[in-house]
Amino acid sequence: MPPKKKASKKATKKQTKQQQKSVSSSPEPEPKKVPKKGNKRAPETEKKNEENPEPEIEKKVKKTTAYSWLLEKDPKLEEFPENADYGSNPVPKFPYQKTQVPIDENLLNRDKFGLYCKKNQPYSAKMQFSSMVANTNSNKFYIVQVLYDLDKPQNFFVLKRWGRTGEPGYQALIGPVTEQKAIEIYDERVYNRTVETNYELIKTQLEDENDKEEQKTQDQKVNTVNKQDSNLDQPVQNLINLIFDMKVQQKAMQAMGYDPKKCPLGKLADESILDGYKVLNKIVIVLKANKPDRRTQLEELSSQFYSKIPHDFGRQKMKDFILDDEEKVNQKLNMLQSLTDMKIATNLNDQISNTTLNQIDANYQKLNCAVKTLPTNSEMYTDICQFIKDGSKNFNANITDIFEIERPGEDERFNKKIGNRMLLWHGSRVSNYVGILSQGLRIAPPEAPVSGYLYGKGIYLADMFDKSAHYCRGGTDDGTILIMLIEGALGQQNVLQGPNSNAQALLNGKHSTFGEGQYGPHSKNYKKLKDGTVLPLGKCQRTASSSYMGHNEYIVYNINQAKIKYLIRCKI
Structure with a gap:
């Protein structure tokens, strides 16, 4: 957009009056909170005088945007070419952006505004500040966006919303102002919060507008297509x-x-x-x-x-x-x-x-994972029920369904050659299973602290149902949990009688760690399955170990040593 001519004093006064209508100047104790639907404005308590539509911006202010970190990752981002698609209305002169973020949901009549973008960067920032230092009690957010009027695209606005995290907070809309002034106000706010007052800029992934439009088209088609009944x-x-x-x-x-x-x-x-x-x-x-x-x-x-x-x-x-x-x-x-x-x-x-x-079949396809119901009259179903019963002392589990799981490529990469394969429990919340079934079991990233895990960063398995079921609770109203049976290739085990976050470094050529506990099944009750895998059946009993840990734990440090075999749905 070409630069605007400097406004006359008369125009400035008129603009000032318009600005005063947009931004309240009530003292701090009196602002009204934004209701959940976000249809009222309230003043913001700041050092700067926001009644002036064109406040002086310090020369020292560092010019920044909410997604400057994106430019650092991809410095090749360029301006839109002159022949960019500006849409049917040439007046706004804002080409359709490939990336977009939504306008703040609390803004009244948000559909009348567009979010300003430049160099593929939306002028939208969400910032968070939490502090408990020296008995402070701060947990607040600050949102700022540059908007333009869809009917009068030469009119720009700066939307701000701030308050206690978890609450709607307060809202102010500055404008109309020029494009340059809106950018200056935005840059000042982002700089002031992130540099001068240590707010954290929340990094977000940008939506693809093309995908968004395609999704909208697909959603419209869904309403007109006669869907098949589920094949599952x-x-x-x-x-x-x-x-x-x-x-x-x-x-x-x-x-x-x-x-x-x-x-x-x-x-x-x-x-x-x-x-x-x-x-x-x-x-x-x-x-x-x-x-x-x-x-x-x-x-x-x-x-x-x-x-x-x-x-x-x-x-x-x-x-x-x-x-x-x-x-x-x-x-x-x-x-x-x-x-x-x-x-x-x-x-x-x-x-x-x-x-x-x-829709159910469509979601199933997204998992890219075979899930089959295990027949209730099968020997494996009976064995799993017994395994649950043997390892349940604190939980009374009522089995709903048992499923066989087969993830593509998992069997091929599974390192069964090292031997000592056992079928063991692994628990997780219901909310995690789309990620687990679609991506497989994962080990914590390098950024995670090793000492944050009892036996280092690995995949943790157990021979007692109670031990793993503890990690499954939460998220459902009726007590439904999902718990997995994992085939673990344990190989030679390094036995430890207490936690050690450096356990992986102590393997010395061995393949896994056995965290010995005070209670577990006796090996005389173990059952060897047809494929050679061992199912550690048997009632929980006191072991001869001098360990102070409650139950046995088995830890592998390579995803090639763990394969998802069964998924059990039950209520506890």
Whole structure:
């Protein structure tokens, strides 16, 4: 867009009056909160005087955008060419963007505005600030966007919304102003928050507008196409409905404290999750060092973690959520792994489907994984039921269905040559199974702290149902859980009678770690299956081990040593 001529004093006064109508100047105690639908504006308490539509911008202000980090990754991003597609209306002179983010949902009449983009960068930023340092109780967000009027595209606005994380907060709309002024105000706000007041810019993945339009077209077709009936048997249909249920995902996120309103899972960048792992790694280092200023360091690092991974704590005090022991760190490690799996589920849910397929079958196809119901009259079904009964003391499990699982390529890469193959339990929340079935079992990334895991970073298996079922709870109203039986190629085992986060380094040529516990099945009751795999049947009993750990654990450090064999749906 060509630069605008400098406005006259008369025009400036007129513009000032318009601006004063858009932005309230009430004192801080009086602003009204934005209702959930977001249809009212409220003043923002800031040092800058926002009544002036063209405030002086300091020369020192660093010019930045919400997605400057994207440019650092891909510096080859270029301006749109002169022959870019500007759409049917040539007036706005904004070519259709390949990338887009939504206008803030709390803005009234949001469909009358467009989000300003330049160099493939949407002028939209979400920032988070959490702090518990020196008894502060900050957990707040700040959103800023540059918008333009679709009817009068020469009119630009800067939308701001801020407040306590988990609440609608307050809202202000500055404008109309010129394109250049809107960019200046936006840059100032982003710089002021991220540089001067240490807000964390939440990195998000950008939507592809072409995919968005294609999805819209597909959705329209879906309503006119006679879909086929599902080709899956009823138990598999029920399973697919369960794991793709977004309500289950929402409940799981709420249970973990994650705030999807600030950053929906499908938009959360992988880089943000890795940043979360890095902060947890630093926390573990501080915990081990045990220096005099440890408390202050933990407060600062905990604040960093909650700034990178937004949490909804309501009005509770932030100091109650300091990550000051390894158990709390482990909870957040599990949370980040769950967010990774749920992010996969969200993305697959949004994936375009074959319009002639039943939705259940379409979701099944997205898993790229064979799921078959195990006949109730089969010997394997009976053995699994017995395995559950033997290992259940704390949970009374009622089996609904048992499924055979076959992931493409998993059998070929499975390292059965090392021997000592056992069928063992592995538990996870229902919300994680789209990610697990579509991607397979995974090991924590390098960014995760090794010492955050009892026996290092690996795939953890158990011979007692109770041990793994503990990790399955949450997300369903009726107590339904999903738990897997994994064929583990254990090979030669290094036996440990207590946790050691460096267990992998202690293997010395062996293939896995056996964390010996006080209780487990006796080997005399083990059953050798037809394919040579051992099923460790037998009632839980006191072992001869002097270990202080409760139950046995089996840890493999290579995904080629673990293969998903069965999935059990039950209620506990």
